[in-house]
Amino acid sequence: MPKIGMEEPRRRALIDATIHEVGARGGMDVTVGQIARRAGMSTALAHHYFGNKERILLAAMRHILSTFGALVREELARVETPMQRLNAILDASMDRRHFEPETVAAWLAFYVQAQQSPEARRLLRVYALRLHSNLLHELKQLTDPARAARMAQALSALIDGFYIRHALQDQAPDRDDIIDILRDYTCRQLTETGQP
Amino acid sequence: MPKIGMEEPRRRALIDATIHEVGARGGMDVTVGQIARRAGMSTALAHHYFGNKERILLAAMRHILSTFGALVREELARVETPMQRLNAILDASMDRRHFEPETVAAWLAFYVQAQQSPEARRLLRVYALRLHSNLLHELKQLTDPARAARMAQALSALIDGFYIRHALQDQAPDRDDIIDILRDYTCRQLTETGQP
DNA sequence: CGTTTTTAATTGACTAGTCAATCAACAAAA
DNA sequence: TTTTGTTGATTGACTAGTCAATTAAAAACG
Incomplete structure (x- = not known):
């Protein structure tokens, strides 16, 4: 059975299995055995490729984050004006792919693991x-620096907040409502009213 | 040594120890042994009072949530007008006590556990x-129902978002900045501009 | 009041099970 | 034959939960 050049597909399968298993079980209390079985191999092989459990989990986390980053970059490349680019970031952050239950659960679990593992942090x-x-880069072109900074903080928090709320409440607003709220927020903030 | 009437202080001590231990270890992977040792008793006694581990964790969670609720109610009782009451909710949600590292870590850990445990959920x-x-109750008195609903969603998400960001980033805005952002948000939203 | 019985508090030792990590051994490709 | 891929079996550490036994307070009793 041993074919050569197995390392890459095996690593990929393990990372994939890790995300699915973490998502399905809803936490980081997954065993190497569960991950390996889902990836169709023995626990020993999982250890062979990643050394230990933590490195498997970190690899999975890195994969989710880089997927996220790639998606943002992709959307960003498509448009020109600061306002379009701002919307592109918001759209990409709220992309349907991030809302798949497994990804949400895995994301949340990683947040917790970041409290224990400096590398995850x-x-x-x-x-x-x-x-x-x-966010800040685009916002600075649309308003004054102080407001831009505040908006960047608020939008980041809104994104994370909606994401975490989505993870466990069925009555949380769906993707389209969230985007409406984000757009409404930016729109109102960028419309000059009384305060300088 | 056995004195009578120990049940209440023991339960209290176990709940307290659980929160501290979960906070210190940064996750739900605490052992009954660790909790019991911190609470100054044997593991058997912890089981005697709570039956099993899950009930210990749920009791701790319930304690945190009821503390939070009591604080909001307390602040709310002090003021009259809708705007004051809205600010009271925001202030209470951002109370310094919620930002103690142990509480933040425990809170986050509970969010994850909610994915596995229906009762936690x-x-x-x-x-x-x-x-x-x-939030909705006060907002409905300050603006139209549609906007009130959107604002309630946004404020909830902002609170949770800032909270989670605070849990693991040192450059996250501090309590006062957050309150500024929340107030700025409500202020701008409630100031009637162009859109009906 | 003194004695006996009941009851709450408490623990050390034990069971049964899990899991990460290791290792020796085997199979095929180069 | 050396390297790469692969596994079953094993080890050692740890954990939740149980249980029988111990202690002392409280209550019942005479």
Whole structure:
């Protein structure tokens, strides 16, 4: 059975299985055995490729974050004006793919693991910082620096907040309502009223 | 040594120890042994009082949520006008006590556990619903129903979002900045501009 | 009041089970 | 034959939950 060049597909399968298993079980308390079985191999092989459990989990986390980042970059490449680019970031952040139950559960679980694992924490920080600086870059071209900074913070929090609420409430607003709220927020903030 | 009337302080100590232990370890992967040791008793006694591990965790969760609810109610009782009451809810939601690292970590961990445990899910739903309806009740007196609903959704998401961001980023805005952002949001939304 | 019985509090030792990680061994490709 | 892929079996550490036994307070009794 041993064919050569198995390393890449095996790693891929393990990462995929990890995300699905974490999503299905709804937490990080997955066993290497469960992951390996879903990926169609023995636990020993999983250890062979990743060394230990934590590295499997981190690889899965890295995969989710880089998928997210790639999607944002892709949407961003399509448009020109700051306003379009801002909307592109918001759209990409609310992409349907992020709302698949497994992904949401995995995301949430990673947030918790970040409290224990410095490397996981670092990864999430990178994601948060990139989102923030992406937003800020566009907003600075649309309003004054102070308001831009505040809006970037608020939009980041709104995105994370809606995401986490979506994870466990059925009456949470759906994707389209969320985008409406985000657009309404930016629109109102950028319309100059009384305050300087 | 056995004194009578120990049940109540023991339960209290176990709940307290659970929150601290979950907060310190940054997840739900705490052992009954760790909790019991921190509470100054044997694992058997912890089982004696709560039956099993899940009930210990749920009791701790219930305690955190009821503390939160009591605080909101307390602040709410102090003021009269809808606008004051709205601000009271926001202030209470952002109270310093909720930002103690242990509480934040425990809160986050409970969110994850809610994916696995129906009872935990139910408890969090109650919290979310109460926050939402509290906000909605005041907002309906300040603006039209559609906008009130949208604002309640947005404010809930902002609160949860800032909370979760605070849990793992040092550059996240602090309590006062967050309150500024929340107030700025409500202020702008309630100021009638162009759109009906 | 003194004695006996009941009851709550408490634990150490034990059971039965899980899981991450290791290892020795085997199969095929190069 | 060396390298790469692969596994079953095993180990060692840890965990939830149980249980019988112990202690002391309280209550019942004479």
